[in-house]
Amino acid sequence: MATRVFSDEELEALRSFPAIGKDELIRYFTLTPAE
Known part of the structure; x- marks a missing residue:
């Protein structure tokens, strides 16, 4: 029996x-100085 x-x-x-x-999007794709 599926539920x-x-x-x-x-x-x-x-x-x-x-x-x-x-x-x-900008925050996710912006590189930090360490990157």
Whole structure:
């Protein structure tokens, strides 16, 4: 017997890309002096 672990909304969120803001992208891809 199969059971559902995630709701339809949770499955959709897991299958899609998260919304990332411009500030987060800049912070993630900006090198630090040590790099």
